[in-house]
């Protein structure tokens with residue numbers, strides 16, 4: 109009789125995985141090993157090939173070469189349904205939930221087997237209680253915060269008893285408290301033997317959570333690390349192959365008011381949106397003002413009102429460079445020097461099925477690209493190529509389709525496209541969302557340079573650390589109301605954090621600010 113203990117095999121082993129797209133090798137000869145109960149980070153710059161690798165493991169994309177071993181047996185994962193049957197779950201960055209359906213209805217649509225509604229509701233309650241992920245199966249999705257929606261996605265995965273859970277940038281939409289809760293759940297799952305593959309650009313989170321890391325650069329594995337034994341700086345160096353660039357905010361002279369919002373109240377057109385209530389704001393030439401807040405508190409509506417996507421019933425209320433623009437559409441506001449970057453990069457910021465060059469043409473107000481109604485494609489392409497070079501966008505050239513770019517690279521292109529149109533007023537939502545640490549500094553520095561040149565810059569971001577790094581003044585939006593704007597140096601993360609829950613009083617704060 110063989111009495112020796114069974115050998116613990118890796119849960120997942122990739123050997124020599126290669127995936128080639130027409131213009132780029134997304135994964136080249138990638139090896140990766142994940143053990144049972146291990147939380148393993150996949151680190152790398154934008155376009156390094158992380159999402160492609162995860163999609164291969166989840167059966168969305170087929171590799172061109174290489175082997176996948178699942179619990180020591182070679183497998184060919186033909187589809188996500190097959191991945192789920194094997195015990196692989198994936199929580200995507202963009203949730204695919206129907207707002208008008210309940211939690212249970214959404215989960216039942218995504219299940220591969222049919223379960224009676226009452227039994228499903230019971231199982232959802234059981235799993236959510238067991239893992240400390242409070243979710244009411246009968247609640248409608250539209251009434252839930254982003255963090256709660258993510259819980260629904262995780263519960264959906266847990267109902268399949270996964271042995272491997274893939275999380276692609278799960279915290280970019282979460283509040284700091286929700287991040288801590290998520291980590292508790294993931295640690296608990298790992299302790300029970302579930303393996304976790306974790307993609308994030310937030311190095312402090314990787315250090316707090318992950319046992320090991322595989323680092324990718326240009327599709328190849330450049331090393332492995334134990335994140336807890338590294339520093340943020342050494343991890344960044346491994347990722348980008350050089351030191352992390354810094355960004356510098358020097359004092360400037362502030363000039364005339366270029367963006368003025370005066371007692372702006374606006375009912376939302378989205379049935380699940382936020383109504384704006386008596387917003388007052390001013391951004392002057394040469395200053396960068398930040399708006400902090402938890403997503404869903406009126407940021408989207410404020411941006412729509414400022415950009416012209418939603419016009420006002422009266423002209424007054426929003427002024428750009430002294431002109432009342434309330435009734436003007438986005439193209440008319442662009443002619444006055446207003447440029448903006450929406451939060452949603454696919455669909456709003458760019459058309460995925462168009463080339464980068466045509467995406468540049470879409471928002472242009474530049475006389476060189478369109479002269480008397482005639483388009484100069486030579487100039488359009490040259491402009492797009494300049495954005496690609498200046499913002500280090502990794503892509504197959506100006507004819508590459510926007511949808512073929514990795515998330516962070518598309519973000520760099522969209523922000524770069526607006527910065528390079530010489531704005532007078534620049535409004536950016538989530539400027540570094542999904543962007544790697546090196547590129548994030550590049551974008552922040554580019555915004556600082558705009559401000560130094562006298563542009564009025566408004567940044568709407570959920571990342572407090574970022575706002576404190578680049579802004580002269582900061583305000584908070586909560587439930588459609590805007591707090592007073594205070595000098596960044598006179599406030600603290602704690603105060604701004606408190607205001608984020610809506611606890612601000614204009615009278616007191618203005619006295620404090622005076």
Ligand SMILES: Nc1ncnc2c1ncn2[C@@H]1O[C@H](COP(=O)(O)OP(=O)(O)OP(=O)(O)O)[C@@H](O)[C@H]1O
Pocket residue numbers: 129130132133134152153154155156157158159160161502503512513514515516517542544
């Ligand atoms: N469907 C596709 N067609 C063509 N090229 C693609 C496609 N999907 C990905 N690529 C390319 O493969 C490379 C790797 O992309 P991937 O999305 O895996 O990167 P990533 O590391 O996840 O980046 P990010 O951090 O920006 O999300 C990129 O250069 C991207 O442009």
